[in-house]
Amino acid sequence: MSRSSVTVPSGLVPTTELGQTEAVETIDKAAVFIVEDEPSGFEELDEAQIRVDLAAAFRLAARFDLHESVANHFSAAVSPDGKQFLCNPKWRHFSLVRASELILLDADDPSTMERPDAPDPSAWCIHGAIHQRIPAARAVLHCHPPYASSLIGLADPTIPPLDQATARFWGRTVYDSEMGGPPDDPAEGARVAEAIEGHSVMMMGNHGVTVVGESVAHAFEELYYLERACRTTVLALSTGRPLSPMGDDLADSVARMWTRSADQGLAHFAELKNILDRDDPSYRD
Secondary structure, three states: OOHHHEEOOOOOOOOOOOOEEEEEEEEOOEEEEEEEEOOOOHHHOOHHHHHHHHHHHHHHHHHOOOOOOOOOEEEEEOOOOOOEEEEOOOOOOHHHOOHHHOEEEEOOOOOHHHOOOOOOHHHHHHHHHHHHHOOOOOEEEEEOOHHHHHHOOOOOOOOOOOOHHHHOOOOOEEEEOOOOOOOOOHHHHHHHHHHHOOOOEEEEOOOEEEEEEOOHHHHHHHHHHHHHHHHHHHHHHHOOOOOOOOOHHHHHHHHHHHHOOHHHHHHHHHHHHHHHHHHOHHHHO
8 A cells, every 4th residue: 555545633743652652843834753662571471461451351342332343353462572462353243242252373383274263364364464563552453333334424524622631632543435345355454554653553444444452451441532532523513513622732732742641541540440340240251
């Protein structure tokens, strides 16, 4: 895919890139980002905990109506290079996923789809490509939420900064306007991986959404707010009245505020797991 088919709205350039820190200098309203690598700390990975967190994400996605049938898929890396990753079993409903059921895959294994427990072909193409190419993408969530799916069908799917939730995605979202083929085509998976590299949110035209994060909790928080932002946008557009978005400077400021609140996502995910534990802790099995 040519980069011309991927657009990031003017205003804020991405402020949170996975596995990196950024220093920002503003010169005549043009942001210059200086990127430095951070120590990964991946040697402390706990596969058992990652299994529990990923299983919780499936259950929560079902509760929040973020999934579609049994066709969507989440994954989480369990090796330092990101190539060993967990994924949901083929066509297992999100509301029933258990930690022990998650299958362990190797992004470098060309025989994966010959396994008796092979994943959904589109899951392998998208998640395998991302985990193979982007070690910092520790969690990859791909689904078709209703409001996001409505928005990506528009000629202009941009999320305007109407409130704090929508401004979270100002300048940080890849809008992919060229679906290059069916999602079970390896070439399409490679194209998606190339497009999302360096970003955490991708609105996939005529398809769905993909978010990546440094942990399952971080990725789920992005997905949670992405669907809320799309819902706000769709509802605002449905009134037929003129929108009143924030100015670029305010939207930039609010988006940066979110980058200082990453721990909120961890706390939110922990609380959501507490709710699951109260209602049905079987996801931990």
